[in-house]
Amino acid sequence: MPHIIFIEENGIEKKALAEVGETILEVARANDVNIEGACGGNMACATCHLVVRKKWYDILPKPSDDESDMLELASGLTLTSRLGCQIKVTEDLDGLILSLP
Numbered sequence: 001m002p003h004i005i006f007i008e009e010n011g012i013e014k015k016a017l018a019e020v021g022e023t024i025l026e027v028a029r030a031n032d033v034n035i036e037g038a039c040g041g042n043m044a045c046a047t048c049h050l051v052v053r054k055k056w057y058d059i060l061p062k063p064s065d066d067e068s069d070m071l072e073l074a075s076g077l078t079l080t081s082r083l084g085c086q087i088k089v090t091e092d093l094d095g096l097i098l099s100l101p
């Protein structure tokens with residue numbers, strides 16, 4: 001099982017085991033990471049905004065146009081921002097590091 005590392009606003013690191021096929025939002029919620037995800041993964045809120053470490057950002061599939069549009073609404077947008085509900089866990093993502101903005 002891949003493990004995913006979340007760094008919360010206060011700098012606390014949470015390591016989570018993830019199932020392949022889950023979204024990062026689902027992994028975060030299952031592991032008490034402080035993320036909102038108000039629309040439940042329907043790409044309608046941008047409250048699942050996460051900042052991906054650069055090395056990992058380049059490995060992820062590119063965001064869709066709809067995700068990029070929704071990210072424009074996210075506060076604290078960065079060049080490596082993504083929506084947690086749009087990233088699916090794969091074996092390649094073992095060790096993925098994400099920060100809460």
Ligand code: FES
Pocket residue numbers: 025036037038039040041042043044045046047048070083084085086
């Ligand atoms: S949970 Fe709303 S856009 Fe991801």
